Amino acid sequence: MALTNEHVQQRLSEKFGTVVSNFEEPYGMLSFEVEKDQNLKVLQFLHDEADLGFQFLTDLCAVNYPDQVGRELAVVYHLHNLKDNLRIRFKVFAPVAQPDVFTATKLYSAANWMERETYDFFGVNFVGHPNLKRILNVDEMDYFPLRKEFPLEDQTRIDKDDQMFGRG
Amino acid sequence: MTEHHQHHIKLPEGSIEKQTTTLNMGPTHPATHGVFQNIMELDGERIVSAEQTVGYIHRAFEKLAERRPLNQVTPITDRLNYCSSPINNIGWHLTCEKLLNVQTPKRVDYLRVIIMELARIADHLICNSIMGVDTGAYTGFMYIMQYRELIYEIYEEVCGSRLTTNIGRIGGFERDFSNTAFTKLEKFLKEYPAALRELENLFTRNRIFMDRTIGAGPISAERALNYGFTGPNLRAAGVDYDVRVHTPYSSYEDFDFKVPVGTTGDSYDRFLVRNGEMWESLSIINQAYQKVQGFKGTDADVYHADVPEYYLPKKEDVYTKMEALIWHFKIVMGEVEMPKGEVYSAVEGGNGELGFYLISDGGRTPFRLHFRRPSFIYYQAYSELVVGGMLSDAIVVMSSLNLIAGELDA
Numbered sequence: 165m166a167l168t169n170e171h172v173q174q175r176l177s178e179k180f181g182t183v184v185s186n187f188e189e190p191y192g193m194l195s196f197e198v199e200k201d202q203n204l205k206v207l208q209f210l211h212d213e214a215d216l217g218f219q220f221l222t223d224l225c226a227v228n229y230p231d232q233v234g235r236e237l238a239v240v241y242h243l244h245n246l247k248d249n250l251r252i253r254f255k256v257f258a259p260v261a262q263p264d265v266f267t268a269t270k271l272y273s274a275a276n277w278m279e280r281e282t283y284d285f286f287g288v289n290f291v292g293h294p295n296l297k298r299i300l301n302v303d304e305m306d307y308f309p310l311r312k313e314f315p316l317e318d319q320t321r322i323d324k325d326d327q328m329f330g331r332g
Numbered sequence: 333m334t335e336h337h338q339h340h341i342k343l344p345e346g347s348i349e350k351q352t353t354t355l356n357m358g359p360t361h362p363a364t365h366g367v368f369q370n371i372m373e374l375d376g377e378r379i380v381s382a383e384q385t386v387g388y389i390h391r392a393f394e395k396l397a398e399r400r401p402l403n404q405v406t407p408i409t410d411r412l413n414y415c416s417s418p419i420n421n422i423g424w425h426l427t428c429e430k431l432l433n434v435q436t437p438k439r440v441d442y443l444r445v446i447i448m449e450l451a452r453i454a455d456h457l458i459c460n461s462i463m464g465v466d467t468g469a470y471t472g473f474m475y476i477m478q479y480r481e482l483i484y485e486i487y488e489e490v491c492g493s494r495l496t497t498n499i500g501r502i503g504g505f506e507r508d509f510s511n512t513a514f515t516k517l518e519k520f521l522k523e524y525p526a527a528l529r530e531l532e533n534l535f536t537r538n539r540i541f542m543d544r545t546i547g548a549g550p551i552s553a554e555r556a557l558n559y560g561f562t563g564p565n566l567r568a569a570g571v572d573y574d575v576r577v578h579t580p581y582s583s584y585e586d587f588d589f590k591v592p593v594g595t596t597g598d599s600y601d602r603f604l605v606r607n608g609e610m611w612e613s614l615s616i617i618n619q620a621y622q623k624v625q626g627f628k629g630t631d632a633d634v635y636h637a638d639v640p641e642y643y644l645p646k647k648e649d650v651y652t653k654m655e656a657l658i659w660h661f662k663i664v665m666g667e668v669e670m671p672k673g674e675v676y677s678a679v680e681g682g683n684g685e686l687g688f689y690l691i692s693d694g695g696r697t698p699f700r701l702h703f704r705r706p707s708f709i710y711y712q713a714y715s716e717l718v719v720g721g722m723l724s725d726a727i728v729v730m731s732s733l734n735l736i737a738g739e740l741d742a
Contacts, residue, residue, distance in 0.1 A: 190673055190674050190675070191430060191673070191674075191675055193676060195674070219557060219558075220560070221560055222560070222676075222678075222685070222687065223676075223689060223704040225689065225702040227691060227699075227700045228700075240689070240702075242676060242687070242689070246557075246571070246573055246578075249578050249579070251676070253674075272558060272560070273555070273558045273559045273712070273713070274558065274712070276712055277708065277709065277711075277712040278560075278709065281708075285394070298387075299386060299387060300386065300741055301387065301390065309395060310395055316399045
């Protein structure tokens with residue numbers, strides 16, 4: 165029997181109760197939310213259970229929602245069961261003031277650089293990561309550039325001195 | 333040398349007693365084929381440890397995308413894996429089409445398949461012939477280049493550019509394929525098999541090439557999966573995961589093709605898998621071209637879906653019809669609101685699963701866009717692949733992984 169979204173949702177709800185919530189199926193992909201401190205337990209469960217078998221970490225990234233007070237940063241996991249060919253996604257929300265999330269590196273070697281990238285751009289502190297340092301940006305950078313508080317330059321700004329840019 | 337001079341040479345602490353040598357390979361080394369650095373600790377010629385540094389050409393694509401309407405994100409995707417830009421472009425269009433619920437006509441799908449498979453051939457033939465260069469056989473690389481040139485000429489006929497293609501639009505292509513494009517495609521389909529066979533003759537059973545690549549940087553299927561490998565590198569380890577088969581897009585389900593797999597996951601298997609894939613791509617292009625020729629009447633002129641909100645209208649309509657003028661203005665000025673939603677969509681890129689995770693909050697630009705870049709994910713396994721091997725193996729392993737700095741650094 166092929167694995168279905170309903171089965172995954174049922175197994176998770178049975179095991180974790182209210183720790184997993186907000187089940188949705190946007191564009192057919194089962195998406196849900198996991199309490200911050202339980203992310204590793206849920207990952208382990210999804211990885212180890214024979215009937216679930218989400219052993220492939222497709223993607224790990226973060227999203228910044230500046231308007232959600234106390235849950236400004238979301239870490240997003242995309243998992244894939246290659247045998248039954250089912251993808252799922254879940255989010256873990258953390259406050260921007262103390263963005264501590266447990267690392268998935270023990271479970272997935274692939275998570276190592278993905279978490280470093282997420283740290284680099286959003287400042288998510290992956291607790292237990294073996295080498296949590298910047299990866300794409302320079303080591304000296306002292307901010308997390310993909311957070312929404314750092315807007316791209318206003319394209320209509322007029323306070324630039326043209327001479328400095330070889331114009332005018 | 334006098335006492336005085338010796339006093340001024342300051343050696344790092346403990347460097348006299350040190351038994352190993354630190355070697356920097358890169359950031360700009362002829363054998364890295366891109367800008368990335370490897371700091372290796374060598375015992376003689378054997379690698380004791382290796383650490384990769386990436387990010388030299390990071391261009392903040394994910395941030396840039398947050399200020400651009402969907403159609404302006406396409407040129408950004410060109411610059412990910414620049415050896416096969418059309419796959420990135422079309423992968424992005426497919427993501428947008430998924431978000432917008434756009435159904436593309438079959439002819440568009442088949443034309444896209446032709447372009448994407450040409451791009452896969454261009455990507456693989458570079459990787460495989462570069463492997464030859466790195467093992468000391470330059471000829472194959474120079475020789476096969478003319479076929480990449482032919483592929484680039486086909487791109488040129490379709491979209492006007494060669495490397496950073498910006499090919500296609502949301503819903504289809506910007507223009508129909510010209511007759512010249514099809515003529516060039518026919519020429520390619522006729523001439524390339526012989527050249528590919530010659531390339532195979534040069535390498536596949538070549539003693540030197542085999543000795544250099546067999547057993548260099550092997551990886552087991554379990555480790556490869558744990559490391560998030562996809563594409564030819566994963567298939568070389570014996571896992572038959574291919575996005576084109578598992579989650580068909582652009583009507584790949586209509587085509588009959590095999591997924592070549594290896595067994596040991598070493599550099600030689602990666603070479604063989606890419607070679608096998610080129611033959612399969614040729615077969616797919618042949619099938620797609622036949623299907624394209626099979627369209628009759630008005631179906632034979634279809635090259636885009638009807639998505640007025642995102643597809644630029646014809647210029648003569650812009651001058652004569654009010655609706656078209658409005659849409660033209662809104663698209664060019666980036667004033668089209670997109671629906672709210674979260675989409676993950678993936679295509680089989682040259683290096684594996686190229687994923688786009690797009691979050692829209694109902695505005696005119698993506699709220700967040702994340703690229704799942706296969707090179708970035710599998711390059712972290714590099715130190716595990718090369719430690720314990722020789723320095724010369726490390727170079728072969730690097731070229732067999734087909735690392736593309738643009739994709740690595742985003």
